[in-house]
Amino acid sequence: MTTFLQLVISGLATGSIYGLIALGFVLIYKATDVFNFAHGDVMALGAFFAFTAVVSMGLPLWVALPAVLLAAALIGVLIQGIIVRPMLGQPLLSIVMATLGLSLIIRALEGIVFGSIPRTMPTLFPNRTLVFAGLRVSTLDLFIMAVSLVALGLFALFFVRSNLGLEMRATAEDYEAASLTGINGNKIFTVALALGSVLAATGGMLLGQVTLVNIHMGDLGLLAALPAIVIGGMTSIPGAVIGGLLVGVLDKLALGYIGGGSQNAVVYAALLVVLMIRPYGLFGERDIIRV
Amino acid sequence: MTTAAAQTASAAEGAATPLLEVQNVEIVYNEISLAVRGISLTVPRGGAVALLGANGAGKTTTIRALSGLLDLHDGRVREGSILLDGESIVDASPSKIVAKGVAQVPEGRKIFGHLTVEENLRAGAAAIGYRDWKESLAQVYDLFPVLADRRQATAGWMSGGEQQMVAVGRALMAKPRLLLLDEVSLGLAPQVLEMIIDRLAAVREQEGTAMLMVEQNARIALEFADYGYIMENGRIVLDGPCDRLRENEDVQEFYLGITEAHEKKSYAAVKHYKRRKRWAA
Amino acid sequence: MASGNFKTSYRAEHKLVQSNVVRFWLVVLAAFLVYLPHVLQNRELFGVSLSYTQMLGMSLVQINFALIAILGAVSLNLLTGYTGLISLGHAGFFAVGGIVGAYFGVQLGWPFPVVLLLSGVVGAIVGVIVGLPSLRVRGLYLLLATLALHFIMVYVFLRYQVANFGVVGVRYPQPSLFGWPISSPFRWYWVLLPLVVLFVLATKNLLRTREGRAFVAIRDHDIAASATGINLAAQKLKVFAVSSFMATMAGTLWVWNLSAATNEIFTLTLAIEFIAIIIIGGLGSILGAILGALLWQLLPGAISALSDTVSPTTPVVGELFNQYPAQLNQLLLGVIIVLVLVFKPEGLNGFWISIRNFFTRWPYTT
Numbered sequence: 040m041t042t043f044l045q046l047v048i049s050g051l052a053t054g055s056i057y058g059l060i061a062l063g064f065v066l067i068y069k070a071t072d073v074f075n076f077a078h079g080d081v082m083a084l085g086a087f088f089a090f091t092a093v094v095s096m097g098l099p100l101w102v103a104l105p106a107v108l109l110a111a112a113l114i115g116v117l118i119q120g121i122i123v124r125p126m127l128g129q130p131l132l133s134i135v136m137a138t139l140g141l142s143l144i145i146r147a148l149e150g151i152v153f154g155s156i157p158r159t160m161p162t163l164f165p166n167r168t169l170v171f172a173g174l175r176v177s178t179l180d181l182f183i184m185a186v187s188l189v190a191l192g193l194f195a196l197f198f199v200r201s202n203l204g205l206e207m208r209a210t211a212e213d214y215e216a217a218s219l220t221g222i223n224g225n226k227i228f229t230v231a232l233a234l235g236s237v238l239a240a241t242g243g244m245l246l247g248q249v250t251l252v253n254i255h256m257g258d259l260g261l262l263a264a265l266p267a268i269v270i271g272g273m274t275s276i277p278g279a280v281i282g283g284l285l286v287g288v289l290d291k292l293a294l295g296y297i298g299g300g301s302q303n304a305v306v307y308a309a310l311l312v313v314l315m316i317r318p319y320g321l322f323g324e325r326d327i328i329r330v
Numbered sequence: 331m332t333t334a335a336a337q338t339a340s341a342a343e344g345a346a347t348p349l350l351e352v353q354n355v356e357i358v359y360n361e362i363s364l365a366v367r368g369i370s371l372t373v374p375r376g377g378a379v380a381l382l383g384a385n386g387a388g389k390t391t392t393i394r395a396l397s398g399l400l401d402l403h404d405g406r407v408r409e410g411s412i413l414l415d416g417e418s419i420v421d422a423s424p425s426k427i428v429a430k431g432v433a434q435v436p437e438g439r440k441i442f443g444h445l446t447v448e449e450n451l452r453a454g455a456a457a458i459g460y461r462d463w464k465e466s467l468a469q470v471y472d473l474f475p476v477l478a479d480r481r482q483a484t485a486g487w488m489s490g491g492e493q494q495m496v497a498v499g500r501a502l503m504a505k506p507r508l509l510l511l512d513e514v515s516l517g518l519a520p521q522v523l524e525m526i527i528d529r530l531a532a533v534r535e536q537e538g539t540a541m542l543m544v545e546q547n548a549r550i551a552l553e554f555a556d557y558g559y560i561m562e563n564g565r566i567v568l569d570g571p572c573d574r575l576r577e578n579e580d581v582q583e584f585y586l587g588i589t590e591a592h593e594k595k596s597y598a599a600v601k602h603y604k605r606r607k608r609w610a611a
Numbered sequence: 612m613a614s615g616n617f618k619t620s621y622r623a624e625h626k627l628v629q630s631n632v633v634r635f636w637l638v639v640l641a642a643f644l645v646y647l648p649h650v651l652q653n654r655e656l657f658g659v660s661l662s663y664t665q666m667l668g669m670s671l672v673q674i675n676f677a678l679i680a681i682l683g684a685v686s687l688n689l690l691t692g693y694t695g696l697i698s699l700g701h702a703g704f705f706a707v708g709g710i711v712g713a714y715f716g717v718q719l720g721w722p723f724p725v726v727l728l729l730s731g732v733v734g735a736i737v738g739v740i741v742g743l744p745s746l747r748v749r750g751l752y753l754l755l756a757t758l759a760l761h762f763i764m765v766y767v768f769l770r771y772q773v774a775n776f777g778v779v780g781v782r783y784p785q786p787s788l789f790g791w792p793i794s795s796p797f798r799w800y801w802v803l804l805p806l807v808v809l810f811v812l813a814t815k816n817l818l819r820t821r822e823g824r825a826f827v828a829i830r831d832h833d834i835a836a837s838a839t840g841i842n843l844a845a846q847k848l849k850v851f852a853v854s855s856f857m858a859t860m861a862g863t864l865w866v867w868n869l870s871a872a873t874n875e876i877f878t879l880t881l882a883i884e885f886i887a888i889i890i891i892g893g894l895g896s897i898l899g900a901i902l903g904a905l906l907w908q909l910l911p912g913a914i915s916a917l918s919d920t921v922s923p924t925t926p927v928v929g930e931l932f933n934q935y936p937a938q939l940n941q942l943l944l945g946v947i948i949v950l951v952l953v954f955k956p957e958g959l960n961g962f963w964i965s966i967r968n969f970f971t972r973w974p975y976t977t
Contacts, residue, residue, distance in 0.1 A: 127402075128402070202452075202456070202460055205445075205449055205452060205453055205456075206453065206456055208442070208444070208445060208449075209442045209445065209449075209450075209453045209456075212442040212443060212444055212445065213440055213442060213443075214402075215399065215402055215436075215440065216436065216440035216441070216442065217442075217453070218398075218399065218402070218424035218425065219397060219399065219424060219428070219433075219434050219436055219440065220428065220453050220454055220456060220457065220500060220501075220504075221424070221425045221428030221429060221433075221454070221456045221457020221458070221504055222425060222453065222456045222457070223423070223425040224425075274444075
């Protein structure tokens with residue numbers, strides 16, 4: 040039983056990172072209808088930027104952190120300008136493929152600029168191990184979970200209450216109708232991509248604390264975020280985070296009970312089951328199509 | 331007889347500059363298909379103008395041009411000018427145009443299905459920076475009490491008539507000087523349509539909002555508006571004050587469905603008919 | 612300049628080769644295909660000797676892989692381009708092909724042609740299973756469902772491999788065709804070329820049948836299609852079956868050409884690249900799938916050939932070509948994808964059609 044709980048707890052920690060990444064993804068999707076396959080690579084960029092800022096450039100934390108987030112926001116703006124905006128109105132598959140192409144580009148550039156040797160990030164946040172009732176929990180894990188929760192709360196509030204959030208949701212529904220209503224679609228897209236990328240980069244920085252920073256991080260980010268989004272529901276913000284937690288837990292459980300190599304299959308099998316039973320995810324909304 | 335002269339002659343106001351002036355506009359899609367081949371129309375301040383025509387005549391294209399949405403559909407204004415209060419809006423972005431006071435109630439409603447009624451209406455105020463939105467919201471609820479009752483309902487599940495009210499209300503939230511109505515009558519039960527037209531007339535009276543109504547339902551449009559234009563194949567083939575249009579034999583036959591049954595078709599009658607039909611090239 | 616294509620009998624419309632001009636170019640193409648292996652193996656063209664760089668690094672082995680890629684791309688195009696069912700499962704089907712080949716070909720030692728046919732059949736059955744989600748979800752959700760199935764299929768390969776062949780992977784022996792050993796790339800070429808031509812023609816023909824039209828109808832508006840009497844479930848599963856038949860067969864051919872396989876070669880990147888090439892080539896066009904597959908397989912060779920001409924001392928470009936060829940390859944592929952999608956969404960096929968139209972319509976512009 041303790042093994043189970045231990046796995047669950049360590050799963051919740053990585054799961055909250057996946058949730059954060061999934062959150063950024065859902066934000067972009069909800070506002071722009073774009074399924075950004077390069078999202079995982081933006082996450083990796085966050086880790087790489089953090090490494091560069093802290094280790095290579097030796098910047099203090101209070102400078103490095105905002106710098107990394109700013110850089111991530113700029114990447115988001117670039118993505119919007121180069122891919123999303125020109126491809127407005129194109130079929131879904133084309134946009135997905137464009138982001139996949141972007142993913143290849145980012146990975147290639149990462150390989151060239153940062154090299155393929157994995158790096159270790161110095162631990163920036165407090166990391167002590169606490170023991171509760173025979174279970175070991177690290178403060179780093181708790182910190183990560185706390186950050187995710189706060190981010191979730193802020194964004195949910197922003198999305199549902201604020202005017203900008205309303206405009207984003209409207210634009211996601213129907214770009215033309217939103218433009219007609221006077222919403223500046225371009226502005227919305229830019230904000231969505233910038234914010235989504237910031238979230239991804241944050242997830243990347245946190246992930247860099249628990250794993251090696253290398254060019255395959257992009258895979259990890261996307262692979263983990265995707266089922267999180269689908270299981271949670273692509274249109275639901277809390278769903279994305281809860282989905283992330285579920286995936287993190289499933290991942291660790293599969294590793295623990297079945298063995299290496301099975302994690303992806305197990306997590307994706309779960310995704311499949313959810314897709315067949317509740318295609319819109321556990322928390323998502325149904326598509327309203329009038330034939 | 332120029333349109334401007336005819337309108338100022340028939341309108342009792344004698345306003346100097348019309349609110350909207352479309353002059354010799356040609357609109358092309360994909361640089362290949364010419365959808366609008368040189369039309370001119372004006373909407374006087376506080377006036378109501380009807381734009382009639384069958385499917386494919388170019389009415390929706392014209393409305394798109396007025397709202398700045400041509401770019402989204404790979405179209406552009408190739409010739410001519412569109413002036414709002416003397417200012418050209420041909421190259422303005424859609425949100426700018428709404429900010430300047432031209433709001434559209436689009437064909438097919440195009441409301442935000444997953445948002446609530448109230449959120450839909452609130453979104454309408456985006457263009458004017460949400461200025462006095464609570465007031466405007468209250469006014470819309472006054473106009474359409476049904477919406478007030480269902481303000482938290484998800485818009486996508488509502489009936490066609492209710493959605494139309496949401497679309498109209500959303501446009502009104504932008505405090506427009508000119509309201510563009512694209513096929514408001516589509517898919518509406520006659521009684522609901524009458525009610526909406528009624529409210530629109532009330533808005534026009536109270537706020538002095540000008541209205542341009544694009545319609546296939548000629549009867550309703552000609553009753554509502556003061557002045558009408560008839561489009562066919564991208565051209566304006568007839569225009570005039572609505573009461574005169576209603577009397578026009580051709581309009582009656584082609585758009586109002588009022589025909590005379592001839593006992594015997596003489597050769598002269600058939601030839602005259604063919605000549606009448608050749609309105610536009 | 613022809614003003615249209617007017618047929619006066621059903622016979623004329625059905626004809627595979629529509630006109631004498633087409634017939635001529637087909638003969639030229641056939642001659643080219645026959646002469647090609649000679650050019651590649653001996654590095655000479657009509658007696659003129661060619662350097663590695665001049666040949667853009669092409670080799671017969673590459674062409675063989677390109678042929679297999681064509682088979683895979685055409686099958687995916689049938690599924691995604693013509694029927695609109697987006698699928699990331701193709702690498703998974705390759706894995707299934709690997710398993711069938713390993714079990715029947717290596718463990719049971721059955722003859723190669725039988726194994727090949729069997730892989731197609733098994734692939735079709737698996738394809739129907741993989742196709743089941745398409746009855747429930749569509750679009751993006753279907754993409755994700757097929758992604759899930761990709762991981763499951765690859766995992767099955769892993770378990771099979773570990774249980775029967777160990778961590779080192781499956782080794783495939785040299786195949787033979789009714790006693791004729793396929794011992795060189797040259798021989799492989801002459802096995803692959805007719806096979807691929809056969810399947811491409813079969814696909815083209817399938818699209819001219821009732822089923823083919825049903826597929827396109829489903830892509831355009833499936834609800835309307837079902838209203839006209841098309842049995843959505845049956846047709847969707849049918850197209851999955853046909854597409855997977857070809858894809859699995861391609862997978863078997865692939866692992867045999869590689870001589871060895873582990874579960875790690877069936878990557879997600881492979882699945883993504885398949886979709887990429889049919890989009891670059893042009894969705895919904897067989898020629899597009901062929902062009903995309905060719906580009907994909909021949910690009911690395913072209914890059915390495917070009918890198919020989921670029922000296923390492925040239926700033927930036929020199930470093931890129933010489934130290935990071937793999938990244939450069941990836942970068943170029945990514946850039947091409949984005950450029951094609953942003954500027955010419957109809958892909959290479961779109962380019963071809965534009966060029967063709969320019970000549971057909973000259974001196975008119977539109």
